[in-house]
Amino acid sequence: MTDPRPHIPRSEGSAQMHPLAAELTRTLGPKKVLSSAGERRMYSYDAIQMGVVPVCVVLPESTADVVVAVKAARAAGIPIVGRGAASGLSGGAAPTQPSLVLSFTRMTGLSIDPLRREAVAQSGVITLAVSEAAKPHGLVYPPDPASFRTSTIGGNLAENAGGPMCFKYGVTGDYVKGLEFVDAEGEVHRLTRDAYDLAGLLIGSEGTLGLITEATLRLSTPARFTRTLMSSFATVGDAAEAVSVAIAAGAVPAKLEFMDRACVNAIEDYLHIGLPREAGAVLLVDTDGDDLETVEEELELVERACQSSGGEVRRAAGDTEAAALWQARRSVSPALGRIRPQRMNEDIVVPRSVLSEVVREVEALGKASGLQLVQFGHIGDGNLHPNILFDPRTESEEAVHALAQQIASVAIRHGGVLSGEHGIGSMKLPFMREAVDPVTLEALWDVKRALDPQERLNPGKVLPPDAQGNTHA
Ligand SMILES: O=C(O)CC[C@@H](O)C(=O)O
C-alpha cells in the first residue's frame, strides 16, 4: 500500500527576505514581522505535523494589522495560514505551501460583561484565561480542551475544540454568541448567530474560510457541587458498556472519560500517582450540580452502571484527589510523547449505541497490526482518541497509516465521523473521501469557493482534492 498522506515538501525556505516580508516590515513595523529563516522555521509545524517553512510570519496586534497583512498577501498571491498556540493535532497550523503565517498570540484583549454573562476575547487569549477572568464575577467558561493552559480561543474556534466537559456542557461552538473575522479579501465581518449563521460556518472551519480575530463567548454559572469517581474494568468493552448503561439510565455526568490500559500505564510511568496499572480500562467520572443530594444520587447511578459491567469503583476522597485524577487525564498527551518519538492520533466520534463494539474493534486492529495502540477519549460524547505510537526509524510508516485508515473505516462503518475536536487538517484528509459522500463534498467545495475563490486561506486542509488531484480553485 502506498502512503496515503498528502505530500508536504520539506523545505527550509529561502534565507533571503521575501518581498512580502519586506513590504510588511515597512507597513506594520519590524516588531510585528519575523523574516529570518530560523524564526520562520518555528512557525512551520503544529503539535504533530511538520509543514513548509513560511515566507514570512506576522504577529498582529489588532484586527487592523490582520487586514493589512491579508491584503498584502492577497496582492502577492501568497497563501495565508492562521495560528494560535499551535497545540493542534491534525496539521491544521502547519503550512502546506510557502505562506504568510499570522500568529495571533499578541491579540490578547479580554473583557468580561457580568450583566450580559459574556466574555469578549481576541483570538490569542489563552483558553483558561477566560474562566480565570470570569471567576471573580461568579462565572465560568466551560469548554476545557486538555491543552487549555496553552491553547488559544482562536484555535479553539477554528477546530471547535471540546474537552472532558463536552458531554454535559457542549463544545466551543456552543458558547459562541458572535465573532469577528477577516475574509480572504481583507474585509472585516462582525457576525451574530442569526440569519444564515455564518459564524457557525466559520467555527470548525480550520482557518480555511476566514481568520477569526475576536469572539463573544457565553459564560455560565459553575455548579456548586462536584463528585468524582474512578472505575477500573477488565476490558475496554466492559468500560464502554458501563457508559451506555449509565447514560441510558439517565445519568448526565459533567465529565465522562475513558482510558485503556496502555494509556493508564503511560500516565502512571509519567506521574506515579497510583492509577490501577492492571485494569484493562478505566473510566473517570464527575457528576455536578447545585443540589448535593442529586449530585450524589447521580454518582451512585454511575457507580451502579460501572458495577453492572464488573467495574471496581473508587470515589475520590476529596477535592485534592479529584484534582490529581483530572490532572492525570490532562497529562495523556505528554505522557504518550515519552513512549515513542512519533504518534498518529485520531479523533473519531461514534454513536453511543456502538461504543463497546468500536473500542473492541479498534483494540483488535491494534493487536493485529503489531504496532502500539493507545485508546482514550471523551467517551460520554462518543469522541475517542486512538493513538498509534511509533518510531519511524524502526517501524513502517505505511503500516501506521494503514492502521489509521482501518480505524477511520471502523468509525465510518458505525455511522461515525472523523473528527470531534481536532479537525481534519492535513492528517485526516486521506480519509475524507470515504467519510463524506461526493455530493456533500462538492457542496463543501462550493462553500469554500464562495468565501475563498482563490484558495488562499490555509490551502491543503479539510477538503481533499478531486480524483485527478485538482483542488477546485
Ligand atoms: O493527544 C491526543 O490525541 C488528544 C489530546 C486532547 O484532545 C485530549 O483529549 O487529551
Ligand SMILES: [Zn+2]
Ligand atoms: Zn480530546
